[in-house]
Amino acid sequence: MINPTPSQINTAKQAPHNKVVLAKNSGFCFGVKRAIELALKTKEKVYTLGPLIHNPQVIAQLEQKGIVAIDSIDDIERGKIIIRAHGISRSVITRAKKKELLVIDATCPFVKNVQQIAESLSRDGYQVVIIGEANHPEVIGIADRVRNPIIIEDVSEVSGIGQFEKIGVVAQTTQSVENYKKMIHELRKHSKKIKISNTICNATKKNQNAAKGLAKNVNLMIVVGGYNSGNTRRLAKLCSEIVETKHIEVAEELKKKWFEKKKIVGVTGGASTPDWIIHEVIKSIENGF
Numbered sequence: 703m704i705n706p707t708p709s710q711i712n713t714a715k716q717a718p719h720n721k722v723v724l725a726k727n728s729g730f731c732f733g734v735k736r737a738i739e740l741a742l743k744t745k746e747k748v749y750t751l752g753p754l755i756h757n758p759q760v761i762a763q764l765e766q767k768g769i770v771a772i773d774s775i776d777d778i779e780r781g782k783i784i785i786r787a788h789g790i791s792r793s794v795i796t797r798a799k800k801k802e803l804l805v806i807d808a809t810c811p812f813v814k815n816v817q818q819i820a821e822s823l824s825r826d827g828y829q830v831v832i833i834g835e836a837n838h839p840e841v842i843g844i845a846d847r848v849r850n851p852i853i854i855e856d857v858s859e860v861s862g863i864g865q866f867e868k869i870g871v872v873a874q875t876t877q878s879v880e881n882y883k884k885m886i887h888e889l890r891k892h893s894k895k896i897k898i899s900n901t902i903c904n905a906t907k908k909n910q911n912a913a914k915g916l917a918k919n920v921n922l923m924i925v926v927g928g929y930n931s932g933n934t935r936r937l938a939k940l941c942s943e944i945v946e947t948k949h950i951e952v953a954e955e956l957k958k959k960w961f962e963k964k965k966i967v968g969v970t971g972g973a974s975t976p977d978w979i980i981h982e983v984i985k986s987i988e989n990g991f
């Protein structure tokens with residue numbers, strides 16, 4: 703019997719064909735909200751190195767308000783620059799200051815915490831292993847603070863790292879808890895001394911747990927968020943291991959055939975997906991598009 707528990711449900715409405723259930727703890731996390739608020743508080747034009755968050759719809763809105771994404775600080779000569787929620791490497795901050803750009807730091811405090819732990823492990827002589835996406839700005843910012851970091855994301859990569867006297871492990875804040883546990887299990891084989899810091903943030907854990915709990919009780923999961931958002935992709939992967947799952951960015955991508963014979967549909971969104979986009983998706987499903 704399909705019976706979502708109250709803790710998994712934020713809103714639930716009867717649709718003409720599909721009942722839609724929104725996961726608790728979906729959408730914008732604390733760090734992303736804070737970064738956007740800081741950017742909006744700046745009344746004049748402000749630059750971000752790369753998009754402020756991984757969501758093309760929000761980026762388009764922010765651009766209209768004077769918050770402009772650039773690829774490199776070489777693209778500007780003066781002005782204000784905001785450090786995004788996932789942080790930045792120290793070398794870029796130094797270069798920005800040398801150019802006398804005004805730097806506003808919107809690095810999420812949880813990301814700062816990982817940076818500090820990694821830095822201190824490295825200082826204490828640990829071989830630092832970062833579990834995360836090597837090309838993600840958050841991981842680049844953490845790695846920059848560490849001597850010879852090892853960055854791995856998949857459990858299959860662990861066997862090749864070699865043996866070390868002592869290993870210190872941190873995780874990108876939005877990694878999946880299951881993957882992290884598997885990696886730690888394997889990493890233990892590579893050193894007698896291993897110091898583990900589970901730096902996956904609470905917002906991510908709650909988001910993942912709520913989505914998984916909901917996925918067990920529905921016939922289809924719709925995960926809403928940017929295709930370039932790592933945490934949304936991981937959320938979709940976690941759900942797809944439980945039930946049929948579709949990852950979309952906006953309501954316009956919904957397809958009628960997905961909903962045939964699907965009595966209950968679960969909806970969740972990544973940490974950088976604004977509520978209004980999630981609610982548009984829900985409304986569309988409820989109205990049969």
Ligand code: SF4
Nearest residue numbers: 731733810812875903
């Ligand atoms: S996912 Fe967590 S660590 Fe990352 S920005 Fe959001 S609150 Fe901060």
